Amino acid sequence: MDLVAVGRRVREERERAGYGQRALAELAGFSQPTLHRIELGTRAQVTLAELDRLADALDVPVRQLTTGSPVRGRVHIAARIDPAVAEDDKERALRLVVEVLELDARLDGGADDAAAAQQHRRRLTAPRPIGTTPEEQGRELATHVRSVLGLGTAPVADVDELIEHLTGVDTAVLRLPQPVDGFTVTDPARDTTLIAVRACDVPERQRFTFAHELGHLLQGDGAEVHQLGGARTPTEQRCDAFARHLLAPLEGIRTWLGPDGRVGTAAGPSVDERTAALLARHFRVSFPVMLIQLECLDLISTARKDALKGPTGVELSQRYGWGPAYEQEIDVSRTVRPPRRILERAVSAYRGQRIGVRVLAMLEGRGVEETQAALREAGLVPEVRTAKRADVTRLAARSHSRHESGDR
Structure with missing residues (x-):
């Protein structure tokens, strides 16, 4: 086993999970100096039992630490x-x-x-x-x-x-x-x-x-x-x-503009900044993308397109009346959105105690406590598994049978 590679994977998984060395060492039952040596690959030996403790604390399969990700x-x-x-x-x-x-x-x-x-x-x-x-x-x-x-x-x-x-x-x-x-x-x-x-x-x-x-x-x-x-x-x-x-399909732009002369006439200016901004807002594309589409329609020239370039989405939203709504959209675009299918699987696995809440929190891009509170509020808690009682008589008989077979 390449202990340097193993140590690198331990460190990467620890950092991904948001643990410091001391915190992970305590969870896995190591001293901090021991974990430090494991991560450096300078410890003379690392047993599979020790890696299993680390994997359990990090909530990853042990093979993730020993051989890395096959994916x-x-x-x-x-x-x-x-x-x-x-x-x-x-x-x-x-x-x-x-x-x-x-x-x-x-x-x-x-x-x-x-x-x-x-x-x-x-x-x-x-x-x-x-x-x-x-x-x-x-x-x-x-x-x-x-x-x-x-x-x-x-x-x-x-x-x-x-x-x-x-x-x-x-x-x-x-x-x-x-x-x-x-x-x-x-x-x-x-x-x-x-x-x-x-x-x-x-x-x-x-x-x-x-x-x-x-x-x-x-x-x-x-x-x-x-x-x-x-x-x-x-x-x-x-x-x-x-x-x-x-x-922003060209026919859609034509339909939005309509035949009522909103784009001006041959004698006057073509599409102005406000019209282009409203079109960009309607189709939810950037202002430069809309200018390219208007050029494709021969509604503005290349020179006019270049002259109109410059304002940001925030500037245009404040200028033409959708500033508060645009701020909300920016908040949404800054938010992590995990794949719906995979998140559904992860929540199901969490309820079945196959993964911990920290894995869900990393997938959702938020803190463990926030994720745990949201799950609890939705009634999504790990299922309580009832341990099966062992049949002591049967186990003893099986053990006795093995001993007799071994004596023959």
Whole structure:
């Protein structure tokens, strides 16, 4: 057993659980200096019994400490990130996403969660593209998705729920490092996919990232890094176009504007800032995304688009009357939202005493006491298991029979 690797895993799990060395040492029945040496890998020997005590205190399987996660070694990863992001941030973001899939795999085998144990995957066949440019192909796919779901030209209410309904994959909002917008991670052994985006203070960016990742998923782009900076690949351009047209379809914009001249006349100015802001608000997209769509409709020129750029979502909300509502939406977009299916499984496992409350708290992104209080208020408490009384007479007879067999 590689004691250095074991020690590193113990430290990582301790930090993930939010324990200091002293607190974990007390829980597992070690002295703090002993745990320190175990984490450094300098202790001469670490027994499986000792690792079992540590695993029990950390509420993880002992194999997580001895051999690491089998899930981490087999997942396929697609990340939407800035190319300048540090490797440490990439690894930290990946670890957060993989931990969710690890928990999902760990919950397998429970008799009390059969309904939620597997993703109910739906395979939507993307139409063969007719267009030759990424913009045309992205728009075609978005139109197809809207047709399948019967959305017409209306705004999309919840993109994450749309993804789950359309494809059956899990979605989550996690506290990823700031340069990482999103991850799509697939565990091929369990045919499970998770799309996770960053908890942030720009609701429209969160929605756009979900839609962008859905584009990759539907096109079967596989595991790759989706760079946000530098030259955009045709694949990225196509998924950007898909997200724009899914969230803010051109026909929907035309319908909203109507024939009453709200966009001005040929003799006057085209779409002004207020109109573009109201459109962005209606379709829940960022102001720059709406400006691109208006340019696609030839309602503004490139020069006009560039001149209108600048105001943030917060500034526009205060300027045009939805400031308080936007503040509430920002609070929601900053909140961790674990995958509904996996959280359902975890709560069921908690009630069956298969996992502790700390695991649930980490999944929900909040404190142990807060999670425990919420569970208690909902009447979700661990089931009391009645220990079976041993039949002493039968055990004694079995033991006597073994001794007689051994004497022969």
